[in-house]
Amino acid sequence: MIWLTWRQHRKLAFYTLLGFLVLAAVLVPIGLSMRHTFADLGLAQCLRPSTLSETAAQTCEVGLRRFSDRYDSLNLVAVLLITLPVLVGLFWGAPLVAREVEQGTHRFVWTQGVGRTRWALVKFGLVGGAVVLLAVGYGLGMSWWVEPLTKAAHEGRLGVIVFDLQGIVPIGYTLFAVALGIFAGTVFKRMLPAMGITLAGYIGVRAAVEILARPHYQPAKTQTFPIEGGGIPEGDRGNWVLAVGIRDADGTMVAENTRIQCPPGGKGPDGRACGADLGLGPGAYNWEMYQPADRFWLFQSIETGIFVALAVLLLYLAVRRVRRIA
Amino acid sequence: MEMVLEADRLGKRYGRTWALRDCSLHLPAGRIAALVGPNGAGKSTLLHLAVGLLKPDEGAVRVFGRSPYGDTDGLADIGFVAQDTPLYRDFTAAELVVAGGKLNRRWDAALARTRLAQLGIPPDKPVGKLSGGQRAQVALALALAKQPRLLLLDEPVASLDPLARREFLQSLMGSVADSGTTVLLSSHLLADLERVCDYLIVLNAAQVQLTGSVDDLVAGHRQLVGPRHDGGPIGGVAHVVRASHTDRQSTLLVRTDGPVTDPAWTIRDVSLEDVVLAYLADGVAQTSHSEWGVAA
Numbered sequence: 079m080i081w082l083t084w085r086q087h088r089k090l091a092f093y094t095l096l097g098f099l100v101l102a103a104v105l106v107p108i109g110l111s112m113r114h115t116f117a118d119l120g121l122a123q124c125l126r127p128s129t130l131s132e133t134a135a136q137t138c139e140v141g142l143r144r145f146s147d148r149y150d151s152l153n154l155v156a157v158l159l160i161t162l163p164v165l166v167g168l169f170w171g172a173p174l175v176a177r178e179v180e181q182g183t184h185r186f187v188w189t190q191g192v193g194r195t196r197w198a199l200v201k202f203g204l205v206g207g208a209v210v211l212l213a214v215g216y217g218l219g220m221s222w223w224v225e226p227l228t229k230a231a232h233e234g235r236l237g238v239i240v241f242d243l244q245g246i247v248p249i250g251y252t253l254f255a256v257a258l259g260i261f262a263g264t265v266f267k268r269m270l271p272a273m274g275i276t277l278a279g280y281i282g283v284r285a286a287v288e289i290l291a292r293p294h295y296q297p298a299k300t301q302t303f304p305i306e307g308g309g310i311p312e313g314d315r316g317n318w319v320l321a322v323g324i325r326d327a328d329g330t331m332v333a334e335n336t337r338i339q340c341p342p343g344g345k346g347p348d349g350r351a352c353g354a355d356l357g358l359g360p361g362a363y364n365w366e367m368y369q370p371a372d373r374f375w376l377f378q379s380i381e382t383g384i385f386v387a388l389a390v391l392l393l394y395l396a397v398r399r400v401r402r403i404a
Numbered sequence: 405m406e407m408v409l410e411a412d413r414l415g416k417r418y419g420r421t422w423a424l425r426d427c428s429l430h431l432p433a434g435r436i437a438a439l440v441g442p443n444g445a446g447k448s449t450l451l452h453l454a455v456g457l458l459k460p461d462e463g464a465v466r467v468f469g470r471s472p473y474g475d476t477d478g479l480a481d482i483g484f485v486a487q488d489t490p491l492y493r494d495f496t497a498a499e500l501v502v503a504g505g506k507l508n509r510r511w512d513a514a515l516a517r518t519r520l521a522q523l524g525i526p527p528d529k530p531v532g533k534l535s536g537g538q539r540a541q542v543a544l545a546l547a548l549a550k551q552p553r554l555l556l557l558d559e560p561v562a563s564l565d566p567l568a569r570r571e572f573l574q575s576l577m578g579s580v581a582d583s584g585t586t587v588l589l590s591s592h593l594l595a596d597l598e599r600v601c602d603y604l605i606v607l608n609a610a611q612v613q614l615t616g617s618v619d620d621l622v623a624g625h626r627q628l629v630g631p632r633h634d635g636g637p638i639g640g641v642a643h644v645v646r647a648s649h650t651d652r653q654s655t656l657l658v659r660t661d662g663p664v665t666d667p668a669w670t671i672r673d674v675s676l677e678d679v680v681l682a683y684l685a686d687g688v689a690q691t692s693h694s695e696w697g698v699a700a
Contacts, residue, residue, distance in 0.1 A: 081506045085499065086492065182490030186543075189455050189484040190507035191550070193476030401474070404457040 079192060079200040090169065091208065098212070102219065109223040112149055116226040119145055125229060125315065145230045152227060153239065160242050162216060163251040164280045170205055171259020172272040175396070179267040179403060198400045202260060202393050206253060213252035220244045234316030235374045238288065241318075245378040250385030255280050257389035257396070264399035287384060293320050295380045298367045305364055306352045307342045316371030324353075327361030337364045406433040408468060408554050408586040409454055415462030416449050423449040425462070425610045431588060431603065435617075436580070438597035439590035440680060441607035447590040448487060450607065451558045454588070455484045467554060480510055483552030483585075487559045489543035493532025497525050497542050504546050516549035523575070537568030541575065548579055555580065557589035561596050573600050594680050604676070606683050613683040618676055625679045628656045630669040640664035646682040657682040 116122070124138035175198075178184040188194040221244035228240045235241060242251070258279050262272040298320055305324065324333045333356065340352035353362055369377070409431035416424045424446040431437055439447050452458040453465045456472030456479065464471065470478045491500060497520055505511045520527065523541050531539055540560055547555060557576075561569040577600050580587055588605075591597050604621060606614040614621065625645070628638070633647065633654035642661040647654060657678065658664075664671055 079506065082503050085495070085503070089494075181493070182486060182488060183492055185452075185457060185484070185486035186490050186492075186546075187507065188457065189479060189482070189486075190504065191476070191480050191509050191511075192507050193474070193479065196476070402459070404452045 079197065080204065082187075083201055083204045087170075087205070094166075094170075094212065098215070105219070105223055108152070109226075112152075112223075112226040115145060115148065116229070121145060121230065142230055145226075149227060149230070156224060156227070156239050156243055159220065160239065163213065163248055164255045164277060166209055166212065166252050167255025167257075167259040167276050167280060168273045170209060171256035172263050172276050173269050174201065174205060174260045174263060175400060175403075176263030176267055176269045176272040179263075180269055184403065194400055195397060198397045202396070205256065206393070209252050209256050210249055213249040216252070217245055217248040220248065232315065233318060234371050236316070236318035236369055236371060236377065241374075241377070242284075242288070245375070246382045247378055247385070250382035250389070251284070253389040254283070254385040254392070257392035258283075261392040261396040261399070264396045264403065267403065283388070287381070291384070292377065292381060293369070295377050296369065296373060298369055300365065300367045302363045302365050305338050305358070305362055306340045318369040318371070319366055320369065321367040323365050324356075324358065324362055325365045326359060327363075331365075332356075332358060332362060337366070339364075407431065407466075408433045408435075409588065410466045411450070411453075411463065412465075413463035414450075414453060414460055414465050416446075416453060416458055417461045422610050424453070424607075427463070427607075427610075427612050429605055429612050429615045431586065431605075433586050434584055435586055435603040436577070436601045437586070437588045437603035437605060438594065438601035439588055439605045439607060440594045440597065441590075441592065441613075442684065443592050445592075445607045446610045447592075447607055448558055451484070451556050451588070451590060454554075455479075455482055455556055480508065480550065481553045483547035483550045483555040485540075485543045485547050485555075485557045485560055488563060489536075489540045489560070491531050491539060491543055491546075494530050496528050497531055497534075498527035500531065500542060500546055501549070504549055508550055510551055512549045512551055515551075516545045519545040519548065519575075519579070535568075537564050537572065540564060540568070540572055544572070544576060551583075553585060555585050555587045555589075557587070559590055559592070561591065569596060573597075576600070594677055598676055604680070606680055608684050614679070621679055622674065622676055624659055625674050625682075626658055626660050626664065627672040627674050627678065628654075628658055628664065628669040629672065630654060630656075630666075638664065638669070639666055645679075646685060 119141035121138065121141050123134070124142060175184075178187065184194075187197060192200075224240050224243055228235050228237070231237060231240070233240075235244070241247070255276065259272065259276040262275040262279065263269070266272045266275060302325075322335060322337050323331050324336060324338065326332050338353055338356070351360065352358075407430050409429075411427050411429050414424060414427040415422060427446070427450065439450065441447050449458065453460055454467055454472060456475055459473040466472075467478060468481055472478055472482070492503075495503065498517075501513050501516045501520075504516070505513050517527075520542065523538070523545075525534065525538050525542060531542055534542065540563075544557075544560070547557075560576075561572055564572060573596075576587070576589075589597060589601075601618060603617050604614065605612065616624075628641075631654065632649055632652055633656060635644075638658070640660055640662040641656075641658040641664060644656050644658050646657045649655075657674065
């Protein structure tokens with residue numbers, strides 16, 4: 079079985095590895111140059127704003143802006159890189175059973191001495207294992223690659239795109255994509271429909287988890303700060319901000335999705351108190367709901383757990399369906 | 405007599421359509437059996453049930469006394485060549501022999517290699533690039549290397565040209581003659597199999613129409629020609645399989661249960677093909693009438 083699996087998939091494995099290496103050849107130089115720039119601009123110290131003197135803070139501001147100007151377009155590349163797990167699902171998962179059935183070879187291989195349950199377990203296991211290795215490499219590589227981008231960005235590692243790219247979640251996503259592909263193949267029994275459903279299903283589930291579930295893995299924290307004076311409190315950098323707004327003295331939300339800051343003792347345009355022109359009474363304050371940055375690994379584990387569990391469920395269903403295909 | 409394959413009121417349904425229903429048959433050991441019926445008669449379904457690819461919805465099928473569905477150990481005794489002889493097309497014949505060795509506990513690789521060498525099949529060419537006849541031979545060699553006690557072949561010659569057909573059947577007969585392997589091979593054309601088989605199962609419209617050894621079937625049927633027949637009983641006739649009438653004359657194909665002594669009838673021997681066609685025509689008429697919702 080192991081020999082057969084290797085013989086059947088060695089070409090695909092070769093091309094996958096080749097693609098991986100090409101990607102690395104492109105991304106590693108970019109990553110190195112990003113790190114050099116980051117160090118040259120002295121941005122490492124800027125990550126702790128409270129320790130900075132006024133002039134240093136200004137240097138930081140300029141440096142961060144220069145860094146962003148130069149590398150912001152890479153955020154688009156990051157978005158493209160997010161699609162890699164689903165590609166693995168499409169090309170490794172979907173054809174695994176669908177191709178056998180489409181070409182009729184399942185009737186050959188399932189009537190040899192190994193039963194089809196064993197066939198399915200060995201095959202799913204080996205492909206799953208290979209895919210996990212691939213995903214670990216991808217996750218580690220991406221963690222290294224996006225680190226400077228993430229540090230320079232306000233949102234930090236919990237931000238929607240960079241979170242999905244690094245750490246251990248790629249393992250969950252990739253396994254899920256492959257399992258979904260395999261399962262779709264056992265249902266539709268043809269490669270193209272299976273691939274289409276895999277793509278649609280993957281996007282649907284990922285979006286649903288990202289939008290509906292992820293913000294609630296842990297109860298969100300809130301913090302408030304005055305509209306006049308000190309500004310964003312220490313430690314805000316790297317938090318995942320879920321909602322912001324301005325509340326009145328009695329706590330009612332006055333303006334959603336906005337925050338204002340006036341310098342201490344500052345006045346609005348027409349000389350009134352800060353925010354008065356927006357209808358804010360005295361005692362109004364900025365409000366923010368967020369997930370703290372130090373929950374990164376907890377959130378990674380929860381999200382990975384969800385997708386691994388989904389993958390296991392799909393593989394179980396796929397094995398059951400394989401027993402029903404003739 | 406040892407029964408290799410037994411089906412008892414076997415049925416399989418796809419959605420609401422029965423692909424096979426109420427199918428009861430016995431295949432004795434050592435026979436070369438032809439499974440004949442038009443396309444869609446349920447031949448593949450019966451073979452898939454026998455090799456355990458399908459699970460019966462009704463009744464039971466037994467191969468060597470065991471229920472084949474989900475029975476991995478039983479698979480070792482069954483060689484199966486599916487319709488269109490599916491093989492991994494990018495594998496070479498030599499690689500397929502290796503693959504078979506990895507997938508089976510009992511595997512005679514030398515036998516497969518010897519056969520393929522004798523047939524002049526290139527070992528290092530992907531089988532997808534071989535001719536249909538050569539590919540069928542590779543599939544047969546792989547099935548034989550399992551040293552099966554029952555060999556099931558689903559339409560093995562349907563896609564082959566007449567010469568390749570003859571070669572395929574000859575090589576099949578040559579290899580099972582000594583081993584005593586029971587063979588069941590299906591075709592929608594009796595002519596393909598008539599020369600090689602000694603047992604016959606006729607399947608039509610999801611039902612078994614006829615089953616028995618070729619000699620018994622030929623001996624047990626007669627064609628009667630005589631004055632127009634009104635459907636009354638005839639001495640020595642078990643039942644009329646098919647009747648055609650002109651104004652004054654009737655031609656009947658009958659199953660006999662004794663000598664037909666009535667001098668009004670001229671009695672003729674029938675060929676196996678006559679018998680099969682008579683049973684098949686019968687079944688076709690029945691289904692199309694019921695499908696169109698009209699009385700026969």
